[in-house]
Amino acid sequence: MKAVARKSAVAVALSLATLFAALPASAQLANVPFTGAVTSTCILTVGIPGVLSPDAGFTSLASTNPGGLAGTVTVLSTGGSFSVSADAPSAFTTAPAGGDTGVDFFARYQGSGSTTIGDTPGTTPTPVNAGVTLLSVNLRAEKSSGTFPAGAYLTEVVVRCE
Amino acid sequence: MRVIGLKHVASWRTVAAAVAAQVIVPAMGSAPAAAQSMTPMRGEVKSFNDRFAVRVFPGNPYKHRIRVEVRVYDEAFNEVAADVVPRETMIGAEDRRSVLVMVPFGAAKDRKIRVCAESVPFNSQSARMKTQVCGRFYAQRVQ
Numbered sequence: 001m002k003a004v005a006r007k008s009a010v011a012v013a014l015s016l017a018t019l020f021a022a023l024p025a026s027a028q029l030a031n032v033p034f035t036g037a038v039t040s041t042c043i044l045t046v047g048i049p050g051v052l053s054p055d056a057g058f059t060s061l062a063s064t065n066p067g068g069l070a071g072t073v074t075v076l077s078t079g080g081s082f083s084v085s086a087d088a089p090s091a092f093t094t095a096p097a098g099g100d101t102g103v104d105f106f107a108r109y110q111g112s113g114s115t116t117i118g119d120t121p122g123t124t125p126t127p128v129n130a131g132v133t134l135l136s137v138n139l140r141a142e143k144s145s146g147t148f149p150a151g152a153y154l155t156e157v158v159v160r161c162e
Numbered sequence: 163m164r165v166i167g168l169k170h171v172a173s174w175r176t177v178a179a180a181v182a183a184q185v186i187v188p189a190m191g192s193a194p195a196a197a198q199s200m201t202p203m204r205g206e207v208k209s210f211n212d213r214f215a216v217r218v219f220p221g222n223p224y225k226h227r228i229r230v231e232v233r234v235y236d237e238a239f240n241e242v243a244a245d246v247v248p249r250e251t252m253i254g255a256e257d258r259r260s261v262l263v264m265v266p267f268g269a270a271k272d273r274k275i276r277v278c279a280e281s282v283p284f285n286s287q288s289a290r291m292k293t294q295v296c297g298r299f300y301a302q303r304v305q
Contacts, residue, residue: 042295043199043223050289063289071291076223080203093290139289155289162203162276162296 040080042128042161047072050139050157058147062140073159075111075133084109086122086137087158096151102144107157109137122157135159199223200279203297213266214301220251220279221258228253228281232261235276235296242275265301272302 050071052061063070075084088107092100107122114131122137139157141148200220207214220230230253234244245264253259263277278296 039201041199041201041203043221044293044295045223046291046293049291052289071289073291073293082203137291156292157289158280158292158294160278160294160296161199162278162298 038078041078042080042082043074043076044159044161045074045076046159047074047134050137052139052141052153052155054148060140060142061148061153063138064140071137071139071157073135073137075115075128075135075161077114077128077130077133077161079130081127082161083125083127084111084133084135085125085160086135087160088122088139089155089157092141092153092155094152094154096149096153098146098149099151099153102146104142104144105155106140106142107137108140109135109159111135125162128161199293199295200277200297203295205297205299207299207301208304209267209301210304212303213264214273214303215262215264216277216297216299216301218261218263218277218279218297219258220253220261220295222253222255222281225255227255230259230279230281232263233278233280234263234265235278237274237276239276244275267301267303270303272300274298274300 048069048071050063051067051069052063053065053067053069054061055065062068086107086109088105090105092103108119109117109122110119111117111126111128111133113133115126115128115133117126117133117135120126137157137159139155141153141155199222200218202218205216207216209215218232220232222228222230229250231250232246233249234242234246236242242265244266245262247262248259251259251261261279265273265275267273276296276298278294280292280294
């Protein structure tokens, strides 16, 4: 019995050795390296342009008046130390005669998302965290004397990331 | 979009060669991906010349083409007289362009400037939003 068992064991060992010898020798693990880099940058994307609407007395045109609409800008920051601000214009790009005289402009903004920003004067820069921040920008044009005459008005707020 | 004349192109080539030979811009090493409004946004430059150069890549994150203008400002946001090639360009959707900015030192040994990519994507409303992405660069004159 012992001799038979020994012969069987030898036979199995030889069979296994033959089997493994027939397999390809290249079945090994290899690591494939991947590298990547994200540049530190800031992306501004305008969502909705603002709409100015007059108040009841026609002494102000503002996005916060009934019928007005705040402009929205999406800020995507990948890091770094970037700040956002919103510069009010100094004049209308387009206005009817008399509409652009004695007008003061005030821009304000607030933010939500990766950075929460309360109602802030446009000239005050606010640092933004990495991620996406949605800015809501309001503009107000006030006439120091008289009222805004009828016509089309156009101006622009500069939203800056630096 | 402004069309660049042959004379302008020739001068650009000359200046670009000079810049490549004499100016070190460490921030130029990495190629930015698409859909970025401007890269790099920080950089230090050392120049052996009486002016220095920065290459920036304004990008268009929108799904439609936009016109981008590159302007140079000092620390107080006063516009600086600089050669910008091209100063104004159309950028396709989710694409970017290479823009070369060259700024004279004048009498100064160093300068801090802002290079700003500006665009007006929408024109239809009464309060347009003009976006401005500015990179800050510090340049030193090496003598």
